[in-house]
Amino acid sequence: MSTETTTKEILRGGQFLVKETNCEDIFTPEDFSEEQKMMRDSVIEFNDREIVANRDRFEAKDYALTQEVMTKAGEMGFLGVAVPEAYGGLGMGFISTMIVCEYISSGSGSFSTAFGAHTGIGTMPITLYGTEAQKQKYVPKLATGEWFGAYCLTEPGAGSDANSGKTTATLSEDGKSYKINGQKMWISNAGFCKLFIVFARIENDKNITGFIVENNPSNGITLGEEEHKLGIRASSTRQVFFNDTVVPVENMLSERGNGFKIAMNALNIGRIKLAAACLDSQRRITTNALKYATERKQFKTAIVDFGAIKSKLAEMATSLYAGEAASYRAAKNIEDRIALRMAAGNSHQEAELKGVEEYAIECSILKVAVSEDVQNCSDEGIQIFGGMGFSEETPMEAAWRDARIARIYEGTNEINRMLSVGLLIKKAMKGHVDLLGPATAVGNELMGIPSFDIPDYSELLSEEKEMVAKLKKVFLMVAGSAVQKYGPALDEHQMLLLAASNILIEIYLAESAILRTEKNAKRFGEAAQKEQIAMSKLYLYNAVDTVIKNGKEAIVSMAEGDEQRMMLMGLKRFTKYTNQPNVVELRNIIADKLKAENKYCF
Template identity: 35%
Template sequence: MNFEMTENQRMIQDMVQDFAEKEIKPNVLKWDEEQTFPVDLMKRMGELGLLGVLVPNEYGGSGFGYFEYVTAISEISRVCGAVGLSMAAHNSLCTGHILQFGNEEQKKKYLPKLASGEHIGAWGLTEANTGSDAMRMKVTAKKDGNEWVINGAKNWITHGISGDVAVVLARTGDLLDSHGITAFIVERGTPGFSGGKKENKLGMRASETAEMIFEDCRVPEENVLGEVGDGFVQAMKVLDGGRISIAALSIGIAKGAFDAAKQYSKEREQFGQPISKFQAIAFKLADMASEIEAAELLTMQAADMKNRGEKMTKESAMAKYMASEVSCRAANEAVQIFGGYGYTKEYPVEKFYRDCKLCTIGEGTSEIQKLVIAREILK
């Protein structure tokens, strides 16, 4: 993209590229095959300021804006989408929720540890039977004296087992009442809170996805985020920002796939010439490059609006929808350009092909993004 980067963006790009090359790339395949969630790597990312990118300096974060955040996630995901996903979930969802809706005491207590990587964050909205339709959630929280008692299970939660701090959405009011849901901070080690089944996934295998179980889990009143009943509205706002991070993740995967395919097309010869000389292949690269830049422009538009504090529900949904679909098309064409070799683990494109699909599902499927966009444009 020809937009001039800010000095911070350039600095972050250089730093993250160097880090990803040295500390992620050599392990990508092993982590993926073994489904290892690299906790030590997360701690190292915390030391580099990558786990509190948007957290102000006063709470121990890097104090950057969304341009820098998009750059950091894209560059990590260019090498490993799974690490990019964990970074996005930690920063935008758990940390982002506490940053946006926590009171001063909660921010001081939790943000420095989340930003430094001492604590890994999780965010629980989804349940086994309520994904897109999160409003019908079954996890309940009932008031007992000055404590809340949480019961039920959350599914598909990034860092559901390894998370040290979780923001959990639970029903405190009537079913389908948009003010019947409340957000709670739950710390690992709280009696009645445990990690459950870890999912065995198609892609994003180095990012832990697991169940969180609550059995008469008691949390103090001071762990309520914002007002009782505001949880669902808060979650929708958190997802507005989160979608920018999934767009950034998608762009990183698309760029990784494009870079690999471009290079391979210049090296691989068939019929006495590099395959890049065949218009069929060159046009694939032209489509990929154009779509990636279009997705990047939409993402930067949403990031710019978020930086300026404007409502960007439509723009972040458009960025997420477009970038995730572009990512899947780019990864698909990259495998095609590699031919049979693209179908093996000798080259990185098969992993991009598996990882990218999550982007059209997590934090709202493509169909749900279209619902959000349609609702906004038809207002």
């Protein structure tokens, strides 16, 4: 893709809220190249053979199996997909890394965690922040699975407040090394890793500093016992203690005091990758629930034919379809932004860091939305299985337990909700996203007389696209009023930020689903997209309800009198359908297709 084309087509992070996106300009899973499809199929085969087939061993806390399968993944090249070829990786694009992460993560949450910790926060900080000497020394071993990596950030008193860690790094008298002292907890891969990325504070620095630390027990490194967890049971999770651990000065990662920045940027990448890691899990859960519902008979009828079950299956499929659409939409934006920067002369490191950082808002949105969708999907999967779903004999209870951690990983969903709105406002203040102009226009519209003309909705999904545009007005109305009212103190009003973020999330997911369907209907024909059209309409219908609830909560909490009445009237105007969809019919269309294919098939 040329730089000129890319510049024309991709919006900056957060601009989806204030600029229209054409369906032709988004990337969908239906756009995968032949190379990407081959990689996907290779990963699916590996996952089925090495991970799904050994589900019982993973659930029995077989940590050795996790390490063994990680080694095999390294031999297949899966650990080095995102690593440049110069350092022993495959050097593939961002979408390809998403595909591998998605399809390798659904067999076991334990393996998914080990894989994500190693490839993301274990390897990428060195790839993106390391010196040439550090990259040459460590990255090839990590990319091939000769060594495994772990990431030591969290401490007993420093979880969401990552920069408050107490671990110290003290420079030696000869200036050749640091001594690290402190305690880290919840360290994934600690039991079998050869290398730690450790964050510690030098003297009284405001920000922490990153270090590359080889795991050598004779160098003052000891491990706690394996943690016994709700899920991800075969993921090695231990405390790590550093007692005068000597680290050469050349193993400082990036600059002194840059550790917090490294941690935050690693989390941006981790957030969108975590969304990807949840997608195929949803796909497998939906398919398993569907097959059980087809075989299970009650009152001489397969339960898949009961409306209550059809409703669940339709909603499970719909949330996955929207999450998948949004994840790959954002992934392509990131890939294109990286290409733009490299074409402009940026190094691979700088291009990837800035490319992902540009879409930090979308990364937070996706992390929240998809992690909650996979939890809901697994919960409904248990319900469809009934009593059997509660048994370890079926895959549902393990899927439910493993899904629970996704809402805590990579910054809790509460942190990410507030972050998405906070980052958007900061972008507006920097002039990267024009919120003031559109918010002012919405305010003027509220003061004017509404149009009573009946719109022409003859084009496919035209009413749905207009509804998304109106939902954006709700966000601008709520967020604009909140910024005006509270200014810099808005951070202190967390409940308000949570409500605003819920609106923002639904806008991005609903729009992504609609654009995906519109694009595919144009090239494959509307008849071929009948069920996808139904899912897009159903997702939007649910999104409108969420926006109404959160919009009302925000308005009545911060406005009074005439202002409150005017905003509530605006909320009603901006969430009103001209033609309400028949929700039961939409669910039936989706569920009937699922039944006919006997698997998630979209």
